Amino acid sequence: MKTSATRVTINDVATRAGVSKGAVSMAFNNRPGVSQATRERIFEAARALGWAPHRTARSLSSQRVDIVGLAICRPARLLGLEPFYMEFISGIEGVLAKQQCSLLLRLVRDLDEEIALYQNWWQSKMIGGAILVDFHQDDPRVPALEAVGLRAVAVGHPSLTGSFPSVWTDDATASAEAVRYLAALGHRRIARVGGPAGLGHSGIRATAFQSTMAELGLEGHRQVATGFAGEEGARATRGLLLSPDRPTAIVYDNDIMAVAGAAVAAEMGLVVPDDLSLLAWDDSQLCRLTHPTLSAMSHDVHHFGEQVARTLFEVIAGSHSGSLQVPTPSLTPRGSTAAPKRG
Numbered sequence: 001m002k003t004s005a006t007r008v009t010i011n012d013v014a015t016r017a018g019v020s021k022g023a024v025s026m027a028f029n030n031r032p033g034v035s036q037a038t039r040e041r042i043f044e045a046a047r048a049l050g051w052a053p054h055r056t057a058r059s060l061s062s063q064r065v066d067i068v069g070l071a072i073c074r075p076a077r078l079l080g081l082e083p084f085y086m087e088f089i090s091g092i093e094g095v096l097a098k099q100q101c102s103l104l105l106r107l108v109r110d111l112d113e114e115i116a117l118y119q120n121w122w123q124s125k126m127i128g129g130a131i132l133v134d135f136h137q138d139d140p141r142v143p144a145l146e147a148v149g150l151r152a153v154a155v156g157h158p159s160l161t162g163s164f165p166s167v168w169t170d171d172a173t174a175s176a177e178a179v180r181y182l183a184a185l186g187h188r189r190i191a192r193v194g195g196p197a198g199l200g201h202s203g204i205r206a207t208a209f210q211s212t213m214a215e216l217g218l219e220g221h222r223q224v225a226t227g228f229a230g231e232e233g234a235r236a237t238r239g240l241l242l243s244p245d246r247p248t249a250i251v252y253d254n255d256i257m258a259v260a261g262a263a264v265a266a267e268m269g270l271v272v273p274d275d276l277s278l279l280a281w282d283d284s285q286l287c288r289l290t291h292p293t294l295s296a297m298s299h300d301v302h303h304f305g306e307q308v309a310r311t312l313f314e315v316i317a318g319s320h321s322g323s324l325q326v327p328t329p330s331l332t333p334r335g336s337t338a339a340p341k342r343g
Contacts, residue, residue: 006066013142019115022053028124041127065128065316069104069121071114071174073134076107078229082254083284084301091305092131099313101128111136115144122150129153129205130318131308135160135200153312158281158323160200165315166323167308171201174297174329175208175251178279181331182249183216187277190221191247191255193236197225205281220248226257233257237264241276248340249277255286258294262336273338283332292335299329 002215014021019034019042026034031254032261034042067321070092072079079085089103104127118141121127128151132141135156142162143151154161157168182190192209195202206223213221224236231268233252239246241264252258258280261274270276280287283298307326314320 008049010051012049013042013045013051016049017042021190039123043194047125054172061063065099065101065246065313067102067104067127068092068312069106069118069130070133071106071108071117071130073108073110073114074228078227079107081230081256082228083286084282087284087301088305088308091302091307092309093305094302095306095309095313100188111140112254115141118145119148122148129312131155132161132164134200137200137203139200149343151312151316153315154310155308156200157204161323165311165321167304167311167326168323169299169304169326170328171204172208174281176212177331178216178251178297179209179212179216181333182251182277182337183218185249185337187247187248187249187279188218188340189245190218190249190251191240192221192223192251193233193253193261194223194225195228195253205253208279228254230255230256232259234260234264237261238268241268241270247276249279251279252281254282255280255284255294255296258296258336259286259290262290262294272336274341277337277340279337281329285336290336295334295337296332297329298332299327 010021010024016022017024019038023034023038024042027039041217046298048324059184072085085263089105093103104121104223106117108117121130130150132152133155137160143312146163152164154164155168156166158166175184179190190213191293192206194206196213197203209223224240226232226236233256237250237260238251247331250261254262259270265272265276271279278294280296282301283296287294287296304326307324311320311324
C-alpha cells in the first residue's frame with residue numbers, strides 16, 4: 001500500500017485494476033478499446049487510491065465539487081462576439097471562484113455531441129455537476145442525461161427541461177411588453193427577427209409576439225427565424241425592409257442582430273427612429289454604444305449567471321429542486337424607438 005508520502009501514479013492504478021497504463025488513459029479520455037466493465041474497474045481503483053488526472057483527483061476521493069461542466073452549441077467565433085454569454089459566464093465564474101471551483105467549457109457542433117460529452121464527463125467523474133443551456137422543444141438531452149443521473153441545473157422554461165431544476169425568465173411576458181410598447185407609440189406594422197425556430201425560448205417569444213399582435217388587432221406582421229450572428233440579422237432585416245409593406249418597427253432576439261439591423265437601415269437610407277424603430281433583446285454595452293442608442297429588453301445577465309451557479313451548488317447538495325424564476329426582462333427605452341412618421 002502506498003503511504004501518504006508516496007505519490008500515486010497511473011501505473012499504480014493500472015496495477016490495482018489489472019490493466020495496462022494505456023487502458024487507464026483510454027478510460028479517462030473516453031476512448032474506444034475499453035469495455036464498460038473494465039472502465040468501471042479502473043475508476044474504482046482510481047477512487048480507492050485517490051488518483052485522477054489533474055484537478056479531478058479531489059472529486060474522485062471526496063464529495064467536493066471541483067469542476068462544473070458547461071457545453072454550448074455555438075460556433076466559437078459567434079460566442080466570442082455575443083455579449084450575453086460573456087456576461088452569463090462571468091456571473092457563473094464569480095460564484096465558482098468563491099467555491100474554489102473551475103468551469104470546464106466546451107463548444108460542441110450538435111446535440112448528439114453534447115449528450116456524449118456530458119455522459120463522458122459524468123461517468124468518468126470529471127465533473128461534479130453541469131449547467132444545461134439552449135433547450136429545444138422535446139430536447140433529446142433531457143431523457144439521455146436523466147438516464148445517467150447527471151446533477152445539473154437547466155437554464156430554460158420548466159416546460160422544456162424535464163426533471164432538471166430550472167432557472168428561467170418569463171420571456172412570454174417580456175415579448176408581449178415589447179409589442180405593447182411599440183403599439184402604444186403608434187406602430188401598426190411590427191416585425192420580429194428571432195433566433196433559430198427550434199430553440200425553446202425562441203418559440204416562446206414567437207408565440208407571445210403573435211398572440212399579442214392579434215390581441216391588439218395588428219395582423220400585418222412578419223417573423224423571421226434566423227441565427228444569432230450579425231450577418232444573419234442583417235440579411236433578415238434587409239428582406240423585411242425590401243418588402244412592399246415594410247415594417248415601421250422591428251424587435252430582435254439579441255443585441256448583435258439589432259446593431260446589424262441599424263447598419264442595414266442606414267445603408268438603405270432610412271433614419272432610426274424616424275423611419276424605423278429598433279428594439280433589441282439582451283441589453284448590453286453594445287446597445288449603449290450605437291448611435292442612436294438602442295432600446296432594449298433588459299435584464300441583469302451577470303446576476304442571472306450567478307443565480308444559476310448558486311442553484312447548481314444547491315442541487316448538488318440536495319437542498320434545491322423544482323424551478324426558480326428570476327426577474328422578467330424589462331423595457332429600457334432609448335434613442336432607437338419613437339412614434340412612426342405620419343403619412
